[in-house]
Amino acid sequence: MWEELGRAFCLMLVFEGILPFLYPNRWRALVAALATGTDRELRVTGLVSMLVGTGLLFVFT
Template sequence: MYPILLAPDEGFRRPTGLAYTTSGDIHFMWHELAKAFCLVLIIEGILPFLYPNRWRELVASLAQTDDRVLRLIGFISMLAGAVFLWVIK
């Protein structure tokens, strides 16, 4: 079965998933989404911080890349992320 998340500030267990019914549950969901967004910003900022010149070259090459290739890269990235989430769930 799926693991149960334990909210750090509350003494009851809540099932994982999108079935949120009370305002506290909705707050919990937005808090988790905010943490995930913060992690995305941290990960996205690593390359420009460590290698600004290389990052600039990469962005310039992406500007010249065909839309179809960029869509394929985006689709593969989303698919990999969904698979990894499913695996660690």
């Protein structure tokens, strides 16, 4: 189980690094836009991200 969690964490880091590597200026603008958002907007974005991730995990397993 810990090995699978470690692999999942490593894949998350790879996927998180793709956008800043390929499009650093766009990524910087996105982060700046997120920083100006309200707490509610950030929470909704996080919730949607978690739900999509959970849904995809369910589909692929």
